[in-house]
């Protein structure tokens with residue numbers, strides 16, 4: 001049987017800081033975010049002596065105030081922290097909570113190290129490097145300068161990081177709340193994202209890798225400028241499509257849903273459509289910045305522009321990896337992409 005729509009078993013979303021039961025032993029906690037993407041879902045898993053927490057919220061005062069309220073009603077302590085990935089809305093309070101309860105943090109090596117690189121401007125990171133990367137991809141001076149003057153946006157949402165962690169890798173089994181959760185690594189959105197699948201209850205904590213309404217941001221990071229993040233992402237989520245039809249997906253943004261396989265098909269079609277639109281727009285060589293209106297017809301704020309550039313470059317890299325387009329640098333060293341000879345006969 002093929003599901004042809006996504007189903008959302010919970011009509012009501014919990015208000016900020018409230019708890020709702022969504023699966024055996026799993027509670028849903030929703031916190032606000034200071035971005036256009038205005039909320040994040042966290043998951044509390046009941047254990048014998050407290051609650052394991054999956055992701056921690058953005059590390060600002062608003063979220064920490066809400067955390068105080070949640071911790072007051074929880075009555076039992078947090079037992080450990082499990083991170084899907086290192087983006088600020090997920091890792092922002094990990095060190096703060098871990099220190100407070102004296103509990104371990106579980107994460108992938110890729111995310112843990114990437115977090116430090118982003119926070120400390122290591123491994124090629126930093127606002128100036130980011131702005132230069134976007135300039136190379138054709139972003140105008142005004143918008144590139146605006147990215148540069150934002151400074152270290154990552155550090156603002158991640159005031160501190162755990163000094164040590166317990167490493168998880170793909171295929172590991174994590175025992176949480178008396179149940180076994182299979183660790184599923186995924187790529188294209190972040191360095192080494194982890195999702196968690198409980199076969200006993202058919203529950204998938206998908207993190208940012210599978211979201212019901214918006215497509216996960218896939219980006220070519222500034223220190224891997226030729227990364228084909230689209231292929232990485234689609235290859236990763238194909239594994240979710242193979243899970244049982246009835247699997248309840250607990251995403252980091254949006255409502256819990258059923259229909260993982262359908263969602264994966266929708267997303268594959270979405271990225272293929274974006275690629276088609278990009279190729280159609282390449283009537284002459286164009287840069288990622290010149291192609292932004294093709295992918296994102298709406299007005300973008302500075303925060304969205306950062307993701308949009310990463311996403312545009314990732315799609316262009318993907319088309320280049322398929323041999324359909326290729327980059328050419330102009331005298332100013334700005335990269336533009338043109339259709340390859342292989343493609344020309346196919347297009348009017």
Ligand SMILES: [Zn+2]
Pocket residue numbers: 085087189190208
């Ligand atoms: Zn993320």
